[in-house]
Amino acid sequence: MEENHSKIGYSFSDPSLESLAYTHASCNADHGDNQRLEFLGDAALDLIIADALYHRLPAQDEGALDRTRASLVNGRSLAAKAKELDLGAHIRVSESQRRHHPEPSESMLEDALEALIGAIYLDGGLKATRDFVSRIFKNELESIEASSDQRNPKSELQEWAQKHCAGALPEYTLVRSEGPDHKRRYTASVQLEGKPIGKGEGSSIKVAEMAAAEIALEAIEKNA
CATH class of the missing domain: 3.30.160.20 (Double Stranded RNA Binding Domain)
Structure with missing residues (x-):
């Protein structure tokens, strides 16, 4: 996995967690797949984005914050982030899955990113996870804060x-x-x-x- 460290900007102490994050359920691997990590990463991502918006947008109410979070954290945006990180090149699927779907779907990319976030959380804790999420969403968060500041x-x-x-x-x-x-x-x-x-x-x-x-x-x- 060394070749991907420069893209994701995080080096795992336990490389098996990164490997698990890229393992699709179709592999039926003995060591498991990325679904549990996806569950964990989804929750961590929601918390970190919610926390960032709470502090960056002090004048927005609960409903506005929820809508803003949904505009940032959705299937399409997460799949796009996964492509930026070149996660598709690392996702492992079964031979049958690969024959029928040579390229990873948007859903698979989204799941892989959430699983990667979950893996980083287990490996490095909340601070490392926050650093990773804040970096990959840096432009979006700054843009939202700037547009909010312009409106009084x-x-x-x-x-x-x-x-x-x-x-x-x-x-x-x-x-x-x-x-x-x-x-x-x-x-x-x-x-x-x-x-x-x-x-x-x-x-x-x-x-x-x-x-x-x-x-x-x-x-x-x-x-x-």
């Missing part, structure tokens, strides 16, 4: 208010803060012309106000 719900709400409410400006109020200092949660509300139009929560007052503005904009769009 508070500015959008202010522009809408100036256009539709005779120049009135949104006003933000801190409703409450709770929890220990290292894990404090803030709730903010936004009013327009004295009427509450949105309430949001976040890990800082700024994030809570952004969330309140986002909810207000969603309500305005829904009622338009």
Whole structure:
């Protein structure tokens, strides 16, 4: 497997784990196949991407985070990542499977990548797995963060208010803060012309106000 280390950027302490990650169920091998590793890798991948999005997109709610994660971690994108890493050249299948399907399917590539992630987790732990996933999804995560930074719900709400409410400006109020200092949660509300139009929560007052503005904009769009 040495020739693939430069592509995946990780060197296994236990090479048998990497070998297992590339072993398709059709092999019926005595040492098993990659299905259990795929299960583990799928869970690890979801956790790492969810954690990255949680910290990179503080103004997004649960639903938005879930949709963003789904856009990153799906069969097509994982198969594409597997191709970038040239995993298809290392997947082992039975002779019968190879005769009928000379090239690995998208599903096989996806499974191999998830199994590889599971193997890295078992071999090197969570940090090594996070480093690997963060590296192969680096461009996508940076692009999402950049596009999120460009959108400012508070500015959008202010522009809408100036256009539709005779120049009135949104006003933000801190409703409450709770929890220990290292894990404090803030709730903010936004009013327009004295009427509450949105309430949001976040890990800082700024994030809570952004969330309140986002909810207000969603309500305005829904009622338009």
